[in-house]
Amino acid sequence: MEEKPAPDFMTTIGPFVQSRLEGIKTIAIYEFDPSKYAEAFDYLSNRYAAYHGVPGFKYSPEHWLEVKDALKLIGLG
Numbered sequence: 001m002e003e004k005p006a007p008d009f010m011t012t013i014g015p016f017v018q019s020r021l022e023g024i025k026t027i028a029i030y031e032f033d034p035s036k037y038a039e040a041f042d043y044l045s046n047r048y049a050a051y052h053g054v055p056g057f058k059y060s061p062e063h064w065l066e067v068k069d070a071l072k073l074i075g076l077g
Contacts, residue, residue, distance in 0.1 A: 006043065044061060
């Protein structure tokens with residue numbers, strides 16, 4: 001399979017690979033300006049949808065924040 005490269009506004013860190021009893025786990029971090037959230041979400045959704053139907057493959061996207069941004073959400077920043 002060939003994957004489209006990440007858009008210019010997005011930086012990819014990783015993937016990092018870990019061998020586990022259940023198989024292999026990988027983690028990749030995608031950094032982008034919050035103003036590009038919709039475009040980033042579309043790119044990542046399409047990227048991982050391509051693996052739908054691959055036996056044993058699953059993914060779980062997680063939205064992480066920098067501490068300063070998380071503090072703003074609870075009124076401390």
